[in-house]
Amino acid sequence: MRDTRESRLLLVLLVAIAFALITVDIRGGEASPVDSARHAAATVFGPVENGVADAVNPVGNAIGAVRDSGDRHDRISALQRENAALKQQLGSSARNRSRVRQLDTMLKTAARGQYGIKGAQVIAIGAAQGFSWTVTIDAGSADGILRNMTVLNGDGLVGRVTTVGPHTATVLLANDPDFTVGTRMENTDELGFATGRGDRPLAVQLLNGKADVKKGDRLVTFGSSNDKPFVPGVPVGQVIRVDPSRGDLTRTVYVHPFVGFTKLDLVGVVVEPPRENPRDTVLPAKPAKPKPAPTVTVTVTPSGNPDPNADAAPDANAAPDANADPNGDADPNGNADPNADANVPQ
Incomplete structure (x- = not known):
């Protein structure tokens, strides 16, 4: 379009009308006379805006991801450095404990020898x-x-x-x-x-x-x-x-x-050097010899109550009973019968 006087006047008129509508809309509030026109425009152009947004959002997300990837990479690198520092600290703690033990043992050895x-x-x-x-x-x-x-x-x-x-x-x-x-x-x-x-x-x-x-x-x-x-x-x-x-x-x-x-x-x-020869005092103490384990001996002793049903075998070496009846008529109580005929050789 050529820049003519009529076009400039039309542009000024449109701008004035726009300002007038904005002023009327602000003063009218909820009862604005252009409210119905705004709703109609929203009804017509809303679906178009949603479709355009659905098409554009993945592109925008991709652009945002590319833009944020640098920050995420820096954050991952920082976490990796922190992890490595923690591992090194744990390793250093174990090494420090080992060195403390070495130093303690060495100082004790030097003290015993007076070195x-x-x-x-x-x-x-x-x-x-x-x-x-x-x-x-x-x-x-x-x-x-x-x-x-x-x-x-x-x-x-x-x-x-x-x-x-x-x-x-x-x-x-x-x-x-x-x-x-x-x-x-x-x-x-x-x-x-x-x-x-x-x-x-x-x-x-x-x-x-x-x-x-x-x-x-x-x-x-x-x-x-x-x-x-x-x-x-x-x-x-x-x-x-x-x-x-x-x-x-x-x-x-x-x-x-x-x-x-x-x-x-x-x-x-x-x-x-030591003032006196420490001789054998620097040597570590010898480990204690293990004590022998006590041995337990089990002895089986026969019971003092014989079996009443067991048949006792006569002792061939047993001495004869002094109260035995020579005639074989023994008193039930074990006493010889005074009236028994003695078997006396004539």
Whole structure:
């Protein structure tokens, strides 16, 4: 349509009529003169609006779903992160309880031996440093750690410090083939040298070839000069096999170490040796021997009331009755008859 003067006048007129109808409808309220026209329009155009809404709503819902999918994805991601955090927290609680037990046991061991220790955590294993059995701990020279210091945990001897950095140190484990430590047998004081054999039991060469040693005997460290690299009294292990004595100057036994070298976590480096040799006091208490179970013996005793119906057999060795009637006429009461003729030989 061309923009002419007549069209502009028609547009102004329609706008004026619309405002007039709106004003009349508002003032009329429920009695509005255009109310009937509104109802008629609703009757005519209502079904059309519903049909259009039914057709358009799925599209609108799809658009809304696409628009909300980002928020839902973010919410799912947040829930997944919360779930992972809760699982980690539960795992951390179990690990913390385990570390508390390890620390408590280690402190008790250090107290029995009067060792001054510096606690540390194993942060790496020997694969990064070669094929030897070594671990790296998170304590170094800044923490007072020096070479050739004894390393232990709550179970016993772990190893000795070999290299030291400012904040880390390397520990050679007691099961390494290059590891050797002087040992002393519990109670008998037999001396020897224990050597690591990897994942096999330690081999201990006793200096006395005739030493009286048996399975179950326990060993501790003998100690070194100036307590380096080993302080005395640290539990080493328990004898599991004894080679037969062949008259040699030495004797070899095999010892299962107290420490589990494949599951090390918290360790203690002995930075202050004991004032006195603790001897065997650091060894754990031996389990109590089980008491033998009492045995019950049942003895069957015959009854004192014989069976009245049983026929008693005459005793062939029974002595004759002194009151028996020689003539066989016995008195019912068991007394001999005074008037009976005695059978006296003439």
